[in-house]
Amino acid sequence: MSSVFIKMQRNSPLEVYKALYDYGLGSWYSFSSSLNAATPLILTGVSAAIAFASGVVNLGQHGQLLMGAIVTAILGVYLDTWRWVGIPLLAVTGGVAGALWAGIVAAMRRFYRMDEFISTLMMNFVAEYFTIYLVTYPFLDKKAYVPATKLIKRLYFMPDINGLSVAFLVALVVAAFCHWYMRTTKRGYEFRMMGYNVNFAKIGGCSIESNVTLVLLYTGFLSGLAGSLLILGGTQHRFMKGIGANFGWDGVMIAIIANNSVIETILYALFFGILKNGGIGMEFETSVPSEFIVFLQAVIVLTVVATRSAIEFYGQRIKSLVKLRKVVTKG
Amino acid sequence: MVKIFKVYPPDVVALSGVDLSLERGEIHSVVGENGAGKSTLMRILYGMVKPSAGFIFLDGKKVNINTPSKAMELGIGMVHQEFMLVPSFTVYENVILGQERTVAGFINKAEVKVQVQKIIDAYGFDIDSNAQVSQLSVAAQQKVEIVKQLYRKIELLILDEPTAVLTPQESDELFERILELKRRGKTIVFISHKLDEVLKISDRITVLRKGEKIATVQSKNITASELAKMMVGKSVTFQIDKKPYNPKEEVLLIKNLHLRSKRTSKALLDDVEISVRAGEIVGIAGVEGNGQYELVQAIVGTIKPDKGKILVNNVDVTTMSIRDRRRLICYVPQDRKYAALALKASILENLIMTHHLKRDFQKGLFSINWKKARQSASEMTKRFEIVHRNLEEQPQVLSGGNQQKVVVAREFSLGHNLILLDQPTRGLDIASTEYIHKLIILMRDSLKAILLISADLDELMELSDRLYVMRNGRIVVHLVPTEVDVHTVGKYMLGAVD
Numbered sequence: 120m121s122s123v124f125i126k127m128q129r130n131s132p133l134e135v136y137k138a139l140y141d142y143g144l145g146s147w148y149s150f151s152s153s154l155n156a157a158t159p160l161i162l163t164g165v166s167a168a169i170a171f172a173s174g175v176v177n178l179g180q181h182g183q184l185l186m187g188a189i190v191t192a193i194l195g196v197y198l199d200t201w202r203w204v205g206i207p208l209l210a211v212t213g214g215v216a217g218a219l220w221a222g223i224v225a226a227m228r229r230f231y232r233m234d235e236f237i238s239t240l241m242m243n244f245v246a247e248y249f250t251i252y253l254v255t256y257p258f259l260d261k262k263a264y265v266p267a268t269k270l271i272k273r274l275y276f277m278p279d280i281n282g283l284s285v286a287f288l289v290a291l292v293v294a295a296f297c298h299w300y301m302r303t304t305k306r307g308y309e310f311r312m313m314g315y316n317v318n319f320a321k322i323g324g325c326s327i328e329s330n331v332t333l334v335l336l337y338t339g340f341l342s343g344l345a346g347s348l349l350i351l352g353g354t355q356h357r358f359m360k361g362i363g364a365n366f367g368w369d370g371v372m373i374a375i376i377a378n379n380s381v382i383e384t385i386l387y388a389l390f391f392g393i394l395k396n397g398g399i400g401m402e403f404e405t406s407v408p409s410e411f412i413v414f415l416q417a418v419i420v421l422t423v424v425a426t427r428s429a430i431e432f433y434g435q436r437i438k439s440l441v442k443l444r445k446v447v448t449k450g
Numbered sequence: 451m452v453k454i455f456k457v458y459p460p461d462v463v464a465l466s467g468v469d470l471s472l473e474r475g476e477i478h479s480v481v482g483e484n485g486a487g488k489s490t491l492m493r494i495l496y497g498m499v500k501p502s503a504g505f506i507f508l509d510g511k512k513v514n515i516n517t518p519s520k521a522m523e524l525g526i527g528m529v530h531q532e533f534m535l536v537p538s539f540t541v542y543e544n545v546i547l548g549q550e551r552t553v554a555g556f557i558n559k560a561e562v563k564v565q566v567q568k569i570i571d572a573y574g575f576d577i578d579s580n581a582q583v584s585q586l587s588v589a590a591q592q593k594v595e596i597v598k599q600l601y602r603k604i605e606l607l608i609l610d611e612p613t614a615v616l617t618p619q620e621s622d623e624l625f626e627r628i629l630e631l632k633r634r635g636k637t638i639v640f641i642s643h644k645l646d647e648v649l650k651i652s653d654r655i656t657v658l659r660k661g662e663k664i665a666t667v668q669s670k671n672i673t674a675s676e677l678a679k680m681m682v683g684k685s686v687t688f689q690i691d692k693k694p695y696n697p698k699e700e701v702l703l704i705k706n707l708h709l710r711s712k713r714t715s716k717a718l719l720d721d722v723e724i725s726v727r728a729g730e731i732v733g734i735a736g737v738e739g740n741g742q743y744e745l746v747q748a749i750v751g752t753i754k755p756d757k758g759k760i761l762v763n764n765v766d767v768t769t770m771s772i773r774d775r776r777r778l779i780c781y782v783p784q785d786r787k788y789a790a791l792a793l794k795a796s797i798l799e800n801l802i803m804t805h806h807l808k809r810d811f812q813k814g815l816f817s818i819n820w821k822k823a824r825q826s827a828s829e830m831t832k833r834f835e836i837v838h839r840n841l842e843e844q845p846q847v848l849s850g851g852n853q854q855k856v857v858v859a860r861e862f863s864l865g866h867n868l869i870l871l872d873q874p875t876r877g878l879d880i881a882s883t884e885y886i887h888k889l890i891i892l893m894r895d896s897l898k899a900i901l902l903i904s905a906d907l908d909e910l911m912e913l914s915d916r917l918y919v920m921r922n923g924r925i926v927v928h929l930v931p932t933e934v935d936v937h938t939v940g941k942y943m944l945g946a947v948d
Contacts (some may be wrong), residue, residue: 317792
């Protein structure tokens with residue numbers, strides 16, 4: 120279907136897909152860049168997946184990511200310590216910043232019964248403009264062309280292995296931990312049961328309110344970590360206006376396609392990373408703009424979600440007709 | 451109705467080749483267990499459900515009833531189990547809703563009121579057309595539903611389990627009105643699973659079992675036990691054996707419990723005092739909505755009483771969290787879908803809820819011992835005869851009876867002294883009901899203290915050792931079931947005696 124649109128813009132679909140493949144997967148270089156591109160998506164995706172699977176509507180990944188990024192970016196400039204202490208410390212602080220940002224929402228829910236659905240959403244705007252303020256006034260790097268903080272100290276740059284940033288490995292390990300946590304631990308079990316049926320969990324003796332608070336802090340931490348790794352591991356190593364891009368919302372989208380399963384979220388995040396990275400190459404090679412990738416993503420999301428329900432619906436329909444035939448002929 | 455088939459996706463056969471013929475002016479009962487297809491058949495007749503195959507003939511002509519409004523046009527009306535009334539409207543407003551005859555967009559209220567009152571009087575319904583529906587009793591609301599159908603000039607009236615929510619006295623009253631309708635030439639289809647009622651009122655009876663028609667019989671030629679046998683497919687024993695009554699120490703004590711509604715400041719619980727001892731079943735009877743629900747919620751801890759004390763095993767739990775209380779109480783909630791099960795989680799996950807709070811289900815500081823969990827879950831499925839494929843299956847694919855067994859298995863294996871049962875057999879077929887009754891008796895005989903809340907008076911009379919009757923949030927009387935009959939209890943429920 121997307122081929123049709125490429126054709127309409129007078130480009131060869133084959134060439135476009137080839138460029139997508141070459142730059143997304145074709146060589147170790149492009150593959151590792153794709154994995155790097157997937158890093159924040161894995162974390163924001165898992166954050167959304169865990170929240171949704173627990174019945175907590177945390178849509179604040181964007182804001183939590185920004186808060187994580189800004190705290191890491193600022194501390195990275197001023198913090199003075201050894202390299203191997205500094206990097207984990209900065210990463211964790213960024214995560215904690217995201218958690219605290221979500222913690223505000225948790226407190227509002229707990230004490231004023233505000234629905235986290237609306238408050239996380241609104242806190243995104245607050246975070247967006249608060250960080251822009253910080254980089255435009257107090258922490259502005261006068262030498263930069265766009266509003267941005269100074270570069271963090273060079274020794275805090277995350278190392279890479281042949282072009283693959285350690286940040287990706289960190290994200291993968293954290294995501295794997297999340298999978299284990301949700302599947303095996305007592306809290307994880309309670310979270311999931313809350314997502315299935317909150318009354319069931321409540322009557323069964325799970326403390327709903329403290330669990331919701333925990334989920335918000337936990338998923339806030341993951342998004343904050345995503346922002347932190349963007350600074351430590353990415354290419355810019357500073358907080359620039361627009362650094363959050365669409366990672367928060369892409370994460371929400373990926374979680375929905377993945378049906379809130381952590382493992383599937385990781386896989387879809389990788390796939391979207393490949394698309395994103397391939398899209399940049401596609402822009403070099405052909406005259407198709409990289410915005411086309413956004414379009415392609417939308418098509419994929421709609422197709423996956425629609426196919427899933429269509430298969431279920433028609434599958435049941437056909438099954439029922441087969442059964443009817445059996446029953447009628449028997450009688 | 452000829453050769454009606456209905457298959458619900460994916461492969462649930464609700465009806466297979468059912469024939470039903472109704473004669474003008476007869477009362478025809480359709481009986482069968484839950485899930486036998488009674489409701490589906492009626493919904494097809496009323497146009498709410500499309501049949502997968504089959505025809506409907508009305509006065510010899512083939513008709514295609516695809517919507518309820520088409521059914522109404524043809525003179526077919528239905529009173530559902532859940533009433534479809536607007537509580538804030540008056541009786542006559544509810545009656546004309548959807549059938550307003552207007553002049554230039556205005557309703558001539560005075561005229562309409564007279565019309566509605568005329569119908570009410572003609573059939574002997576004792577209700578005021580000006581009363582607000584929310585102020586009426588359940589029985590009166592049901593009458594409003596019937597009047598509503600009569601206003602639509604129906605000839606055929608379907609009553610879906612009309613007596614399920616009524617006391618014995620109210621049921622008798624309803625039967626008189628039904629007979630009055632019959633005298634005036636209306637045809638009535640009466641759905642019920644209470645066999646003595648069915649035998650009392652109907653001319654003919656059609657028995658359904660597992661989506662198939664077993665027979666249509668004249669009601670004067672058949673007995674209750676023969677009917678029951680046809681419904682279930684084997685003979686049923688209504689006999690339950692109990693050990694002699696010998697209660698031990700007090701397990702639950704409720705003192706002076708008060709609760710006021712925040713909105714209307716009506717007393718929901720008014721000075722409730724209850725005690726339950728080990729080795730006895732204490733029943734609570736009452737017309738639904740008289741405080742039973744609030745009582746259960748107060749014991750479990752989802753609502754806070756304004757005043758009073760709740761003691762379990764001599765421990766004051768009044769200020770405890772739900773989590774802490776659940777270490778003392780086994781609880782079967784009334785609504786399986788609402789709170790008792792997570793239908794989309796696995797059976798395993800459903801079975802270990804609340805058990806997961808116990809120390810021996812834990813591994814390390816944070817984890818659940820899944821090996822142990824799996825092991826005890828499969829023990830539960832064996833012990834409570836839960837029919838399932840594997841533990842990963844979702845409860846939503848199980849039958850209602852098996853779903854309830856999952857709930858009961860989980861709660862009864864908790865092993866706490868107090869067992870709180872809120873409508874434990876609602877909506878279950880006869881076999882499952884019987885099975886769960888047996889388990890309840892077994893629990894009593896193993897010296898658990900059981901508090902049983904039920905809307906089914908027969909169940910209460912059969913199981914309880916002692917019985918409280920609740921009305922308007924008060925305990926109005928304390929009875930021993932072996933010393934009184936159903937009608938006396940019914941009188942207390944209605945407030946006819948004090």
